[in-house]
Amino acid sequence: MSKTTDSSKTAKSKRGAFPRKGFRIFGLGLQDFIRYFFGGNAALAIVMLVLICIFLAMEAVWFFPQHHHEYRIYRQAGQEYVDLIGAEIDAHTRLGSSVNIAYLAEVNESSKREDRLINALMQVETAVENRTERLTERLEDARELIEELPEEIEDAKDDAEELAELQADLIKAQKEEQEFAPQWRKAAAEALELPEVWDFGVNVVKLTDNEKETIKEAALMAEPGFETEHPFFAALSEESKQKKEVARERLVAFKAAVDELRGAASPMKTLHGELRTIAMENREVLDKFETAPARLEALLEGIEATKDPEERKRKEEMAAAVVIETPDYVALTKPIYESQSKHAELIVPFVETVKTGWEKLPEVNSLETKAGRAKMRTAVSDYENFLRSTEHATKAIPEWRHDRPMSKVKTVLAFFVGKEWVTNSSWHEFYGLLPLLSGSLCISVVAMVLAVPFSVAAAVYVNQLAWWREQNFIKPALEFIQAIPSVVLGFFGILVLGTALRNLSHIESLSWVPGFPMSERLNMLTAGILLAFMAVPTIFTLAEDALNNVPKAFTEASLALGASRLQTIFRVVMPTAVSGIIAAILLGFGRIIGETMVVLLVAGNKIQIPDFSAGIGVFTQPAHTMTGIIAQELGEVDKGSLHWRALFMVGMILFVISLSINFAAQRILKKLHQSY
Amino acid sequence: MNVTMSETQMDTLKPESELTSNARPVEAGDVVIEIDDVNFSYDGNKDVLRDVSMNIAPNEVTAFIGPSGCGKTTLLRCLNRMNDLIPGAGLTKGAIRILDTNIYDPAVDSIELRKHVGMVFQKYNPFPKSIYENVAYGLRIQGIRNKAMLDEVVRESLTAAGLWEEVKDRLDSSGLGLSGGQQQRLCIARTIAVQPKIILMDEPCSALDPISTARIEDLITQLKTQFTIVIVTHNMQQATRVSDKTAFFYLGELIEMADTTKIFSNPSMRQTEDYISGRFG
Ligand SMILES: Nc1ncnc2c1ncn2[C@@H]1O[C@H](COP(=O)(O)OP(=O)(O)O)[C@@H](O)[C@H]1O
Ligand SMILES: [Mg+2]
Numbered sequence: 001m002s003k004t005t006d007s008s009k010t011a012k013s014k015r016g017a018f019p020r021k022g023f024r025i026f027g028l029g030l031q032d033f034i035r036y037f038f039g040g041n042a043a044l045a046i047v048m049l050v051l052i053c054i055f056l057a058m059e060a061v062w063f064f065p066q067h068h069h070e071y072r073i074y075r076q077a078g079q080e081y082v083d084l085i086g087a088e089i090d091a092h093t094r095l096g097s098s099v100n101i102a103y104l105a106e107v108n109e110s111s112k113r114e115d116r117l118i119n120a121l122m123q124v125e126t127a128v129e130n131r132t133e134r135l136t137e138r139l140e141d142a143r144e145l146i147e148e149l150p151e152e153i154e155d156a157k158d159d160a161e162e163l164a165e166l167q168a169d170l171i172k173a174q175k176e177e178q179e180f181a182p183q184w185r186k187a188a189a190e191a192l193e194l195p196e197v198w199d200f201g202v203n204v205v206k207l208t209d210n211e212k213e214t215i216k217e218a219a220l221m222a223e224p225g226f227e228t229e230h231p232f233f234a235a236l237s238e239e240s241k242q243k244k245e246v247a248r249e250r251l252v253a254f255k256a257a258v259d260e261l262r263g264a265a266s267p268m269k270t271l272h273g274e275l276r277t278i279a280m281e282n283r284e285v286l287d288k289f290e291t292a293p294a295r296l297e298a299l300l301e302g303i304e305a306t307k308d309p310e311e312r313k314r315k316e317e318m319a320a321a322v323v324i325e326t327p328d329y330v331a332l333t334k335p336i337y338e339s340q341s342k343h344a345e346l347i348v349p350f351v352e353t354v355k356t357g358w359e360k361l362p363e364v365n366s367l368e369t370k371a372g373r374a375k376m377r378t379a380v381s382d383y384e385n386f387l388r389s390t391e392h393a394t395k396a397i398p399e400w401r402h403d404r405p406m407s408k409v410k411t412v413l414a415f416f417v418g419k420e421w422v423t424n425s426s427w428h429e430f431y432g433l434l435p436l437l438s439g440s441l442c443i444s445v446v447a448m449v450l451a452v453p454f455s456v457a458a459a460v461y462v463n464q465l466a467w468w469r470e471q472n473f474i475k476p477a478l479e480f481i482q483a484i485p486s487v488v489l490g491f492f493g494i495l496v497l498g499t500a501l502r503n504l505s506h507i508e509s510l511s512w513v514p515g516f517p518m519s520e521r522l523n524m525l526t527a528g529i530l531l532a533f534m535a536v537p538t539i540f541t542l543a544e545d546a547l548n549n550v551p552k553a554f555t556e557a558s559l560a561l562g563a564s565r566l567q568t569i570f571r572v573v574m575p576t577a578v579s580g581i582i583a584a585i586l587l588g589f590g591r592i593i594g595e596t597m598v599v600l601l602v603a604g605n606k607i608q609i610p611d612f613s614a615g616i617g618v619f620t621q622p623a624h625t626m627t628g629i630i631a632q633e634l635g636e637v638d639k640g641s642l643h644w645r646a647l648f649m650v651g652m653i654l655f656v657i658s659l660s661i662n663f664a665a666q667r668i669l670k671k672l673h674q675s676y
Numbered sequence: 677m678n679v680t681m682s683e684t685q686m687d688t689l690k691p692e693s694e695l696t697s698n699a700r701p702v703e704a705g706d707v708v709i710e711i712d713d714v715n716f717s718y719d720g721n722k723d724v725l726r727d728v729s730m731n732i733a734p735n736e737v738t739a740f741i742g743p744s745g746c747g748k749t750t751l752l753r754c755l756n757r758m759n760d761l762i763p764g765a766g767l768t769k770g771a772i773r774i775l776d777t778n779i780y781d782p783a784v785d786s787i788e789l790r791k792h793v794g795m796v797f798q799k800y801n802p803f804p805k806s807i808y809e810n811v812a813y814g815l816r817i818q819g820i821r822n823k824a825m826l827d828e829v830v831r832e833s834l835t836a837a838g839l840w841e842e843v844k845d846r847l848d849s850s851g852l853g854l855s856g857g858q859q860q861r862l863c864i865a866r867t868i869a870v871q872p873k874i875i876l877m878d879e880p881c882s883a884l885d886p887i888s889t890a891r892i893e894d895l896i897t898q899l900k901t902q903f904t905i906v907i908v909t910h911n912m913q914q915a916t917r918v919s920d921k922t923a924f925f926y927l928g929e930l931i932e933m934a935d936t937t938k939i940f941s942n943p944s945m946r947q948t949e950d951y952i953s954g955r956f957g
Binding site: 467468551553554556557558559560561562563564567571572575576 | 756758761763787788789790791794795797799801802803804805813814816817818863866867870
């Protein structure tokens, strides 16, 4: 005890053996300040992270009660009931449109050759017209005058002055016509030699030389201002018409079946329309009631703040007019309950008619066109879906009660496995995560499938096989990709990649590729390719690091045992680095799933669950993503609204996904470093 | 069965024929390694080995001694062309013949060479694989998949390395879980599994405790009946204990090479005497 006091005394004494030098404030030296400065920055970063977590969670957590509340009103107003019938009708509409498209594909097949040529001519004519625009216009004007002026001259016979003027105009127009017509022919002939005139882009049309000549001739005959048509093409369109007519006659049974099937829903549609109006009115009443307390409170607050007595009085009157009267739910839903028997009456003939129509449709394999068969195959699943939805509705409708409490689990699930994301709707807003989640995941799958082999192979090459000269070139080049602003990549995706891919997909010899030809320029494939490009630097750099961390002693030992370079790479280096490579892949995935700008610009932004029945071709469909939807919609929603909170929930999910990916990657890396 | 395998490998090692002369068993007085007036440089300018010539006889242990940086490791790694991995490094003069083949001949495949000239490193470096896979590695890369054959080679090699009894119950556990001395013996087992003619050892005990060192030294004495061993060592007692011949290097030159007993009792060069009596180095 006494010893410690002694030693502290000596330490305090002015000149100890080893006095500290330098300035001191509050007993802190320069070293301490530097230390606290850096420590403070680190602490700030952590505090920010925690704040972000809290902020996200606070905004998002209120989503579920509010969402549940909306669903309760949805039920009380009878909208839920109406949507049961709506689902039947939707399923039927989808089925009807599929079979109709299949039918049209069959009909159009008959006049394919003619339509193709007519289409080519129309495109060439437009292209020529665009290239001779000025001449075309002037020639057209002149010819119009030549046609109209003689009549006017006839009318103006009595007025000498006007007559002279008109005649002068006519002569001028005739002169112009004579001047421009050969010019136009020359320009048009020149334009016809340009290859780009024959570049039909997406609608690739293959032409024989003969056909090309005929089209050239026809295009030159279609002079501006004249209604002439090349006889060959007049014949073509006539032939096309006739062939279609023949096809229609041949397919008359098909058409009848399609019509029968499509017409079956009319009575049900009428019922649905009536009920929908009622439910919508109910919803308005209920919404008014639910929001009344809040509105009243806002008004009362306003009154307190108002000084002007007149204004005050007006507001007081408004406040008094706010009625908080519980609506009569039973009365509101009465017409809905009454429609139950009507539905039961309608559903049987509805389903029966669809069934008989369906029976009369031709077999999938009896169809001639690929497009027709594909659509018919879709129709088969549409049909099953229709039967399911009617069955479900038939069971659910009699059991439906407006006052049954909405289950919490159900509304939570409505978010997580909801198939629709419908906002700004006067009917009901649906916030289902699935379309966005599946879009994000599909795009990530494309990106990962492309990026992982490429980046890992590049990392192996650079780390193990390349000369250092190559290393010094490849590494910075790949890492430079990271410096490209994603909006620039998005631009590139829209303008170059999307168009190029779509043109590629329309090449006939590639039509066997799943998903080809693509109907949309902006789709998951395009976005995935760009994202793969963006993920390459991340995966490459980290994988290269992992390979670099493999002790050289392992490589040496392997080589000393007579292994070749490649054997060493595949049997020693890669297995040793595998967890590092997995971590690299995970972090690349994190990069992809969090990327916003590119997907917003390139993914097509169609909110729908991709149609997985298309197989691999699913990736050529457009989609929306979790990141994209936040970027797109957050700017235009009211703070605190359900929509706003839904977006925060999506953000929260993204955050959780990213966090778990990073966490997993860190765990894997930590394990790796412990192992040797 | 390993003998036949090695013989087929010999064919590929040799740039031309002369197979018959090699097919005969090695006899005392033969030369297995012939180093002929070698200069070596890492960068093409400065030679770190100068005018080194020596012959190494079969089934003998040859020790390289000398102060740090005198080129022992460099010469050792010339013998299995491990220096090829360093860009720009190479012999600037002379030739090295192993089993009568110039190993720096362009027709020699360094991969084939290394199947005949194994190496044990200064710091034990088993692969992060199971004990079994560590030993089987050299055979697997030669495309051997026969399980019975692999099992046998693994057992024989581990027995020869004096490790079998200690690990036979945990062949599937990681090689990295063994003690340092065991790991080094595992590396030796891995090397002899390929049945090389020559084993190069670069200070194999420098990272080990005295007991492990003693075990490895015993092992070396046993192995020399089957292999020709070249060992670099920093420890002169070790050289006296295990080697038949000793070569003393100083500043990149071979000062003297003779029977170990002679080097340590009656060296002919002044520098050797200074070094072994601890006056420098
Ligand atoms: N990879 C290398 N690149 C360039 N110089 C090297 C390399 N390895 C060793 N050296 C040099 O070669 C000389 C011999 O080294 P080394 O053979 O390792 O000596 P020892 O094993 O006898 O201690 C030393 O001067 C060393 O600096
Ligand atoms: Mg050394």
